[in-house]
Amino acid sequence: MPDPALLDAVEVFAAHPSVLVATDFDGALAPLVLDPADSRPLEGGMEALTALADLPRTTVALVSGRDLAALRELSGAAEPLVLVGSHGAEDSRRPDGLVLSQEQRDLLATLETDLREVTEAHPGSRIEDKPAGRVLHTRGIDPQVGAAALDAAAALGERHTALVVTPGKEVVELAVAHVGKGTALVALAEELGVDAVFYAGDDVTDEQGFEALAQDPDAARAARRLTVRVGDGETAAQFRVADEPGLVGVLRAVLQARARSSAGG
Ligand SMILES: [Mg+2]
Structure with missing residues (x-):
């Protein structure tokens, strides 16, 4: 009771x-x-x-x-x-x-485009869709290529300061909203x-x-x-x-x- x-x-x-x-x-x-x-x-x-x-x-x-x-x-x-x-x-x-606000939706579209460039430049890295962001995964690929991909993705947080960047193990998450x-x-x-x-x-x-x-x-x-x-x-x-x-x-x-x-x- x-x-x-x-x-x-x-x-x-x-x-x-x-x-x-x-x-x-x-x-x-x-x-x-x-x-x-x-x-x-x-x-x-x-x-x-x-x-x-x-x-x-x-x-x-x-x-x-x-x-x-x-x-x-x-x-x-x-x-x-x-x-x-x-x-x-x-x-x-x-x-x-x-x-999401229109601004956040626009940022999500920009993030998608920018992250695609990262995966094209770093073979084997891949993007996971999340409702309010994207996650770059590098597990299983050449460690040097993976590290460079993660650096490139994390650097997007400097270009787009509204992004919330959360690094992890062989992974980095970029969110447009928390x-x-x-x-x-x-x-x-x-x-x-x-x-x-x-x-x-x-x-x-x-x-x-x-x-x-x-x-x-x-x-x-x-x-x-x-x-x-x-x-x-x-x-x-x-x-x-x-x-x-x-x-x-x-x-x-x-x-x-x-x-x-x-x-x-
Ligand atoms: Mg609970």
């Missing part, structure tokens, strides 16, 4: 005229597993969210670091649930899924014009979400937030549940309270 103070907070939250109920996926709705492809939501969580999304003035969103396609497949979520993927860089409501769950959550709340936001998650990236909601420029909405950390570890969330089944219990409580309040009870 969720703690009584959390259940009280759920009642208060559910009574606001319009709400956004958002949650992380892995480690929140779905237990963490060794192979990320095996991840599946616990019974009851998606059911509660789907029922919530059918209630008036209630929007439900899954907010994940996974890309949109994987999030859709693993969660089984369908409209009207909103899926926010790639830490906020993808949104299922956008025609192509991408949340959105972050916090920014994505507040932007979604603002766009929907909701009075209050619920958010639950288990990880470092979710902490950004808890913090951003606490510092929502709409101070009234910030005061009405309800944030829940799943599992242990330091947190900026207001409440905590022990594990994923604990979160399912909270989501069921949110559903019951919201159904009652929208029935006029």
Whole structure:
């Protein structure tokens, strides 16, 4: 059973005229597993969210670091649930899924062209498409050619200073945007014009979400937030549940309270 103070907070939250109920996926709705492809939501969580999304003035969103396609497949979520993927860089409501400004889209096109030149000059190096960037891979090719390719790609970050360059082992990622769950959550709340936001998650990236909601420029909405950390570890969330089944219990409580309040009870 969720703690009584959390259940009280759920009642208060559910009574606001319009709400956004958002949650992380892995480690929140779905237990963490060794192979990320095996991840599946616990019974009851998606059911509660789907029922919530059918209630008036209630929007439900899954907010994940996974890309949109994987999030859709693993969660089984369908409209009207909103899926926010790639830490906020993808949104299922956008025609192509991408949340990018025109400037960022232009930069992505330039990056594509410039990186092609790099791969042509360094045989065997290859480009991986990411929603908001590109990754150059050099694994398995001549080490000298590979190192030169990585240098050339990283140098693009000097030519285009808006690029976020993340070097790795035989790999360099160049991103046109790093959105972050916090920014994505507040932007979604603002766009929907909701009075209050619920958010639950288990990880470092979710902490950004808890913090951003606490510092929502709409101070009234910030005061009405309800944030829940799943599992242990330091947190900026207001409440905590022990594990994923604990979160399912909270989501069921949110559903019951919201159904009652929208029935006029
Ligand atoms: Mg997680």
